[in-house]
Amino acid sequence: MKSLKYLTWKIINFRDARDWKQFHNPKDVAISLVLEASELMAHFQWKNNLEIKKHIATNKMEISEELADIFYWVLLMSHDLDINIAEALEKKLKKNEIKYPVEKSRGKHTKYNKL
Amino acid sequence: MKSLKYLTWKIINFRDARDWKQFHNPKDVAISLVLEASELMAHFQWKNNLEIKKHIATNKMEISEELADIFYWVLLMSHDLDINIAEALEKKLKKNEIKYPVEKSRGKHTKYNKL
Amino acid sequence: MKSLKYLTWKIINFRDARDWKQFHNPKDVAISLVLEASELMAHFQWKNNLEIKKHIATNKMEISEELADIFYWVLLMSHDLDINIAEALEKKLKKNEIKYPVEKSRGKHTKYNKL
């Protein structure tokens, strides 16, 4: 798989070739993240588990594109705010390991503040 | 930066140690993506550009965590649906290069179907 | 039940007493609608139908408040943009009656463009 550095470079290249940085303020970029996540979610609405399984099988490309759109904005915002997203993820996982100790949280979908 | 493969492996490890796969159906995972993207967006609400700049300067860790949360779910869903997210992103960029030709879209925030 | 006119008047009174109109531009108000709808949705995440039923029984006040928050922003935006929301709803229903003819759409969750 291509590296995060390479993918970020491709995205910024794509963006800058179109002179779109001027529009990419954090508020509107965050709106993009919500809109793309909503489009992904719409794929699964009104469907039960079996229907979702079938839908994924026949719409894998569309779903991949929605995930790619979200990923695009994650990398773009990380770049623009000078955030090392790999490092941020590892830090967050470490924090969550403390918030959700294995023994207390195993097999439960309870929020950490109610564990 | 750590590779996408490594980060995905860490996420799935974290998840499976807690036996949470049973909850991670696509509908609820997509809901997570929307919720995390909304939390990120909330950081920028009611603020003008200057206030946003200041807010980012003093809340960089919180914002990094929100982006990390979104990234977490992107990688988890890609893993569970067997989607190569790096490849999906490159494909989407290629598609967008056609949808948004440089000459037509430079400096404009017009949607492709209105270009 | 109180009338839409009365409820709108109460909301605008509450807002104007705090001099908040200056913040209520359409972009940030629409963000509020998304954030409040997300909070409502979070109540039902990770839960199956039975768990949702139980959750509603024990959290009815919280859920009512989330719905009230959404309703608040619907009425506020309608007021600020000078939209008669009751009329808008009736018009939309008429449109949907044509988009979703009873015979074609009965018992199906298919979108109108795929009916």
Add this chain to the structure above:
Amino acid sequence: MKSLKYLTWKIINFRDARDWKQFHNPKDVAISLVLEASELMAHFQWKNNLEIKKHIATNKMEISEELADIFYWVLLMSHDLDINIAEALEKKLKKNEIKYPVEKSRGKHTKYNKL
């Protein structure tokens, strides 16, 4: 303006004529609220205040329809969960009057827990 009771009755009539109640579980209805709020928000993305003003002037019907869609789901969910939405709104306003005392919150977009 038509009453909330009448509008709710129209909505439930529309729904039941199509036998759609079977799909209207709280999770999917809440997803609808998020999706419709997102569509409304999309109208204002990438635009500055002046562009938003112009956009509203030329797209008032579309924006009214988005607001009507959100209103539709608020009334439908209130009906299905047996929530008196007018009463819920008045209660929430009373609560917010305490959370946001006029003297402390006037002219500020600060969250109540930071006032």
